[in-house]
Amino acid sequence: MEQANPVAKQKFDFFDFLYKYGTMITIVALIIIFAIANPSFIQTNNIINILRSISIVTIIAIGITISLSVDGFDLSVGSVASLANAIVISMFVWYSQNIFIAILAAVAAALLVGLLNSFMIIKIGIQDMLITLATMFIIQGIALTYTRGATVSQNMVMPDGTFATGIISPIFAKIGQVPWIIIIMLVIVFLVHIFLTYTKHGRYMYVIGGNKEAARLSGIAVDKYKVIAYLLSSMFAAFGGIMLAARVMTAEINAGAPYLMDSVAAAFIGFSVLGAGKPNAFGTFIGAVLIGILQNGLVMMSVPYYAMDIVKGTVLAFALALTYYKLK
Numbered sequence: 001m002e003q004a005n006p007v008a009k010q011k012f013d014f015f016d017f018l019y020k021y022g023t024m025i026t027i028v029a030l031i032i033i034f035a036i037a038n039p040s041f042i043q044t045n046n047i048i049n050i051l052r053s054i055s056i057v058t059i060i061a062i063g064i065t066i067s068l069s070v071d072g073f074d075l076s077v078g079s080v081a082s083l084a085n086a087i088v089i090s091m092f093v094w095y096s097q098n099i100f101i102a103i104l105a106a107v108a109a110a111l112l113v114g115l116l117n118s119f120m121i122i123k124i125g126i127q128d129m130l131i132t133l134a135t136m137f138i139i140q141g142i143a144l145t146y147t148r149g150a151t152v153s154q155n156m157v158m159p160d161g162t163f164a165t166g167i168i169s170p171i172f173a174k175i176g177q178v179p180w181i182i183i184i185m186l187v188i189v190f191l192v193h194i195f196l197t198y199t200k201h202g203r204y205m206y207v208i209g210g211n212k213e214a215a216r217l218s219g220i221a222v223d224k225y226k227v228i229a230y231l232l233s234s235m236f237a238a239f240g241g242i243m244l245a246a247r248v249m250t251a252e253i254n255a256g257a258p259y260l261m262d263s264v265a266a267a268f269i270g271f272s273v274l275g276a277g278k279p280n281a282f283g284t285f286i287g288a289v290l291i292g293i294l295q296n297g298l299v300m301m302s303v304p305y306y307a308m309d310i311v312k313g314t315v316l317a318f319a320l321a322l323t324y325y326k327l328k
Contacts, residue, residue, distance in 0.1 A: 023273050023283075026315075027290050034297035041300055052178055054292035055185040056081075056240045056247070060256075061263035061270075061284045062192050063236030067128070068267060068279035069196060070229040071209040075132040076117060077237035077263060079139035080110050081256025084241030086143050089152045089168065089251035096166040103172075107238045113139055114234030118227040140254060152251035168249055176247030184243065188236070193281035205229060206278060262291050265312060290315065 034041040060077050067074040084106035091102035113135060120131040148159070156164045174180055196202035208215045208222050216222050241256050248255075269290060270283025291312060298308055 019272050020274055023269060023286055023290060027286070027293060030290075030293050030297060034293070034300065037297075038300045041297060046296065046300075048178055048182070050289075050292045050296050051182045051185075053296065054288040055181045056244050057259055057262045057266060057291065058185050058285055058288040059188055059243065060237050060240035060259050061266040061288055062188055062281055063233035063240075064263055064267040065270065065279040065281060065284045066192070066196070066205070066229050066236070067233040069202075069205040069209050070226050071212065072121070072128040072226065072229060073132065074117065074230060074233040074237075075129060075260070075264075076113060076135040076139055077233060077240075078257045078260030079136045079143065079254075080113050080234050080237035081241035081244065081259060082254050083113070083139050083143040083146070083256075084110050084238035085245045085255045086147050086152060086251040088172075088242050088245045089249075090147070092168045092172070093152055093154055093156065093164045093166040094158075099169045099172045102169075103242060106242055107235060110234040110238030110241075111231055114231040115227075117234070118230040121230070122223050122226055136260075140257070144253065147251060147253070149253060151253065153249070172246055173249060174246070176243055176245070176249075181243055181247065184239075188239070189281050189285045196279075196281060201225070201228075209278070261309075262288070262312065265315065266291055269315070 031042065040046060060081055063077055064074055087109055088102045088106040091097040091105050097105075117132055117135055120126045120135075121128055124131075150156070154164065154166070154168060158164055175184070196205065204215070204220050205225055205228075207218070207220060208225055212222055237256070240259065244255055244259075245251060266287035267279060267284050269287030270280055270285070271277065273280070273283035273286045294311055294315065295308060298311065299305075303311075
């Protein structure tokens with residue numbers, strides 16, 4: 001009599017395989033396609049250019065990832081980046097402050113936004129997405145009012161007709177240059193990955209994101225960790241705005257707004273990287289890499305800029321469909 005095999009033969013699940021490795025396969029496929037279409041795509045200079053282009057997106061997306069870890073969602077990060085961008089440049093140009101004061105002022109303003117968001121969510125009880133959507137418009141308006149709707153730059157004309165005399169620190173300018181902008185991005189990804197994955201505080205955030213009431217009954221200070229999540233989200237949005245300022249050396253109107261969609265896409269794509277099934281820093285970085293490769297490759301193939309959002313939106317929709325298909 002044939003003895004039954006104690007280990008059941010597992011059936012290959014295509015969707016499970018696609019869920020775990022689909023993003024990686026897509027990246028490899030895109031690299032091959034773009035390299036065939038234009039061999040200069042895989043040159044070292046272009047790879048560095050891709051990494052530089054995703055640095056700001058990745059850092060802002062890391063903030064969104066942290067808010068998602070506690071089952072929240074921060075839509076105000078783009079406006080916070082714009083505000084930080086305006087403040088840090090104005091500290092140099094308008095007030096002739098040093099690099100420490102300039103960066104501290106930008107981060108402090110962002111943390112105030114994080115406190116406002118967490119207060120409205122925790123104490124007032126407004127849904128995360130709704131209040132951060134409102135905050136997005138409020139902060140956007142504050143940034144525009146602060147700059148009077150003008151671009152802030154060295155030697156700009158002030159309202160009284162004189163020229164601004166402040167100088168942007170050369171040390172600050174290096175933050176936005178290669179390799180420092182890439183190194184800062186990688187260090188932040190690594191540190192947040194360690195924080196979320198290997199510290200008790202990160203694990204508590206995941207528990208809260210999984211079941212808030214169970215976390216509360218387990219003795220986890222749910223409200224405290226939600227406050228921390230929104231403070232960190234705003235702080236990383238500020239870092240993104242500061243690095244943008246260092247990269248372009250000016251504060252443009254709503255400079256951080258275009259980074260919101262890409263950052264949200266990167267964070268949600270990260271859910272499915274290697275089957276994580278939850279917001280995570282490494283997955284967010286891979287999601288940003290995918291978006292960066294798409295943008296760079298489409299530009300090199302002369303695809304019109306107005307068609308790029310269609311591609312990015314399609315990729316995000318696919319990632320969300322795959323994620324929620326697995327989680328349902």
